[in-house]
Amino acid sequence: MLLGLNQVTSYYGKTPILKDIGFDLEEGQCLCVLGRNGVGKTTLLRTIMGLTDRMSGGIQISGDDISKAPTYQRAKYGLGYIPQGRQILSNFTVKENILLGTFARSDGLSEVPPLCLSLFPYLAQNLDKRAGLLSGGQQQQLAIARALATNPKILLLDEPTEGIQPNIVHEIGQTLRRLNTEFGITLILTEQHIKVARKLGDAFLMMENGRIVARGPIAEMTDELVERHMTI
Template identity: 85%
Template sequence: MLLDLDRVTSYYGKTPILKEIGLGLPEGQCLCVLGRNGVGKTTLLRTIMGLTDRTSGEIRIDGASVGKAPTHVRAKYGLGYIPQGRQILPHFTVKENILLGTFARTDGRQDVPELCLTLFPYLAQNLHRKAGLLSGGQQQQLAIARALATNPRILLLDEPTEGIQPNIVAEIGQTLGRLNKEFGITLILTEQHIKVARKLGDAFLMMENGRIVARGPIHEMTDELIERHMTI
């Protein structure tokens, strides 16, 4: 397995948010994480990145234990993270935002990767535009490009289609599909759009109250499961 979590519990302060999580992610797979708001989906990604207060259990990347490693070290093992809300720097240019990702590279390169320019033609044509002037969909493209600049093996995406126009949702879904199937980057994404999850995902898991309550190949994500674990 490229990524392994073994009995991982994750805390904010003294409160456990994730409880005894176990999962194995093969290289090249796209895993969709689903569930209602507040069940621990974002915390799962933040835990993998080392952004919660404390964890117990084991987190391994390609067999190497990283559960005690700081975030910047985990990035060098091949983790790229696109947080909810994108968190681009609005007063930096497109190029400057992308180059921030290069500090996690292990090959010393500090230029805009060709892959970013190929996947996102608008960004390629507007490298010197202030990021704060981009639309929501363009900012999401920029957040993905910044994560790609780390040269990741695994991309963690928190609600990548949230608050984006439907036509851009399809475009971003297509881009993520290319990254996964054409370029071989392993994906974990939290997602509320069932159609996006079914189109992109190889496998799914559903969460409730910080625990995994259902999982399997994407074709086993039935309407009944969605009704039970996602409707309010």
């Protein structure tokens, strides 16, 4: 088991947003977390990264308990995070944004990793371009490259295809598939696009009101489940 959550309840202030969440994730899996807006998907990723006000329960990576570890230590354990909205630094260059990720590495590398350049040729050709001048899809590529610069074992992606034109959605999906199958990086992604989830995922969790209400192999994510838990 690479990642395990056990009876995790997570709070903003005094309000519990996640309630008694538990699951295990094996190395090399791609887990898709689905549900309507506001059910706790983003909070789940932020909890794993240590970005909520407090939590109870346990989180383990490769058997080590990280429940009380600060975010920067969790990054050194191998967690990379691509937040919703990307949160790139628009006044920094492409190169400077990617290099921010290297501060979380344990091997001391302080250059743009070759993987980032090979996966994203446009970024490789525009390292000195100000990030705020990139399109939405290019900024998402940059956010993924920045997270990859941390040398992660697990990538947490919050709505990676949100607000991106369809041809770029396809490119990002192909990139994530390569990261998972070719480079062995374990993925957890929240997603609203059912087609993307079915193409990328090995397994799924369906959430409602801060709880897991369905789970299983991606082949068991039926249209009936999607209708019940995702239709407005």
